[in-house]
Each structure stands twice: as structure tokens, then as C-alpha cells.
Amino acid sequence: MALSGGHKNRGELRIHESLDELRTDLADYIAELSDASVKEHGFFAIVLSGGSLIGLMGKLFEAPYIKTVDWSKWYIFWADERVVAKNHADSNYKLAKDGLLSKVPIVHSHVHSINDSVSAEDAADDYEFAIRQLVKTRVVSVSEINDCPKFDLILLGLGQDGHVASLFPNHSALNEREEWVTFITDSPKPPPERITFTLPVINSASTVAVVATGESKAEAAHLAIDAVGPECPLIPARMVQPATGKLVWFLDKLAASKLEDSNLNNKLG
Known part of the structure; x- marks a missing residue:
């Protein structure tokens, strides 16, 4: 049975007994x-990431979702991408195509997806330009509080070091506020060249969902959800704080195993 509940600063926690759940x-x-x-606008x-996330979305191409979701209205983006060819094993596009997009x-x-035939810098510029055109044509909404795109859902994984998208601890990209x-x-994880959404874009979304499973993610989940005070490392995942949108954590029991008891009380089973 899933446990769900709220935390006043860190969003909604949805903790599950099993991966299937x-x-x-x-x-x-x-x-x-x-x-x-779709009904609203x-x-x-929807914005995807890499890692285990696509596999955890796998039930979407099964019944009933394969027939009940209005797939023709989906617009797909990536929160980050490795600057490699689209058929490369490291490509987040390939991961999503093989694991989900080719099945719906x-x-x-x-x-x-990004232009994979140019440098990382040019790929980032091209991707931002493409998104700006979609904002102009209202395919992507715009935030009420800044000029950032307001995606309906940004899905993020959680690294063992607390990184989200390709925003790594203590990296200068965390400070980018204009782009x-x-x-x-x-990148501290290979491949080294990547593009990534910046924090202002992530925090402008209507909903951000962070998905983490396994004991190896427990410490990062604890630091992102529980940790307060100047002595606690400010990992990138803790900097995900949607300005007007929702933040939701999808965790299994192992990833939630180090959360403070106060975050696990008063859940709705």
C-alpha cells in the first residue's frame, strides 16, 4: 500500500511498498x-530525464493507459541530455524512444530532442531557441512570475550525489539564472558533455516529480527532503522548489528509509 503525505516545505511524499506499486x-x-x-489548455x-525513470514509466504503454491517454496531445522534452548521437547508448533520447515513445x-x-551534430554549447542554444518558439506559439505555457516556460510536468531522477537533470553538486551551472x-x-559522470535545464526553468513547472528507488538513493532523499541548517550540504535536489507549482516525490521504501519520522507520520494509506 502506498503511503502519501505532505511536508510543508518539501512537497508531497508518495512512498510505496514495491516497485510495481x-x-x-x-x-x-x-x-x-x-x-x-489537455482539458485545461x-x-x-512533459519533460523526461534519463536513468531508471523511463523503465519506471513502463506501465503507461499497458492497459488501460495505452487507450485512455490522449497521446496526440503530448509534447515531449528532455530536462537534460548527453551530447552524443541519438543512437548512442548514452543518449537519453534513445533510452526514452526504446523504452516508451516507440510503444505509444x-x-x-x-x-x-536536441541537435546532436553540434557542440554542447550550440546544442544548448538550439534547444533553448526551439523552446522559445514553442512558448511564442503557446504550445508551452509561460510562467506567471517570470518569462520561463511553464511545463505541465517535469520528471526528474535523483542521483546518489543528489544531482537532478545534469545539475551536479557545487557546479557553476546551479547558479545560472538567465539561460x-x-x-x-x-560532468562528474560520463559522458562529460551535456545540456541541462536550469533551476529557474525546473522551478517554473506546474508540477515537478522526483522519482527515486533503492537504498543507494536513501541518503540523497534524506538530504533533499529532511536536511535543514547551515551544516547540511545544499544538494541540487533540495534546490528544486517550484515557485507556484507542485513538488511530488515518488519513492520506494528503500529510498525513503532514511527520512525523518516526522515525514512519515500522518500518511494516508
Whole structure:
């Protein structure tokens, strides 16, 4: 049975007994958000990441979602991407295509991946330009509090070091406030060249969902959700604080195993 509950600063916690339960809840959540977004403004702008996230979304291409979701209204983006060819094993696009997009009736022109034939810097510039054009044509909403795009849902994984997207601890990219998309050439995890959404864009979303499973993510989840005070490291995941949107954590029991008891009380089973 899933445990869910709120934390006044760190969003909603949805803690699951098993991976299968988490997959079902995540599919339900995405499908409901898709339906609400399409009814509200005619499209669903969803942002993906890499890692284990795509596999955890796998129930979406099963019944009932394969038939009940309005796939023609989905517009697909990436919170970060490795600057490699689209058929490269490290490509987040390839991961999403093989694991999800090829299995559902997505409109090909609605899938917005990076230009993989240019430098990391040019790829970031190109991707930001493409998103700006979609904001102008109202395919992507705009935030009420700044000029950033307001995606309906940004899905993020959680690194063991607390990174989200390709925003790594103590990296200068965390300080970028002007650009929507920035680039790095010194990723602490290979491959070194990547593009990534900046924190202002992530924090302008209608909903940000962080998905983490396994004991190896427990310390990062604790630091992101519980840790307060100047002695606690300010990991990137803790800097995900949507200005007007929702923050939701999808965790299994192992990833939630180090959370403080105060965050695990008064849950709705």
C-alpha cells in the first residue's frame, strides 16, 4: 500500500511498498495530469530525464493507459541530455524512444530532442531557441512570475550525489539564472558533455516529480527532503522548489528509509 503525505516545505511524499506499486501510481499520476492539462489548455508538455525513470514509466504503454491517454496531445522534452548521437547508448533520447515513445502513439513532430551534430554549447542554444518558439506559439505555457516556460510536468531522477537533470553538486551551472538551457563539458559522470535545464526553468513547472528507488538513493532523499541548517550540504535536489507549482516525490521504501519520522507520520494509506 502506498503511503502519501505532505511536508510543508518539501512537497508531497508518495512512498510505496514495491516497485510495481510505484510504477502503477506513477502511471496513474501522469495519466491524470495529462488529462487535466489537455482539458485545461489542449496539450500536455512533459519533460523526461534519463536513468531508471523511463523503465519506471513502463506501465503507461499497458492497459488501460495505452487507450485512455490522449497521446496526440503530448509534447515531449528532455530536462537534460548527453551530447552524443541519438543512437548512442548514452543518449537519453534513445533510452526514452526504446523504452516508451516507440510503444505509444506519440506524434513524431511533438518530440523535441536536441541537435546532436553540434557542440554542447550550440546544442544548448538550439534547444533553448526551439523552446522559445514553442512558448511564442503557446504550445508551452509561460510562467506567471517570470518569462520561463511553464511545463505541465517535469520528471526528474535523483542521483546518489543528489544531482537532478545534469545539475551536479557545487557546479557553476546551479547558479545560472538567465539561460533556460545551459551546457556543461565537465560532468562528474560520463559522458562529460551535456545540456541541462536550469533551476529557474525546473522551478517554473506546474508540477515537478522526483522519482527515486533503492537504498543507494536513501541518503540523497534524506538530504533533499529532511536536511535543514547551515551544516547540511545544499544538494541540487533540495534546490528544486517550484515557485507556484507542485513538488511530488515518488519513492520506494528503500529510498525513503532514511527520512525523518516526522515525514512519515500522518500518511494516508
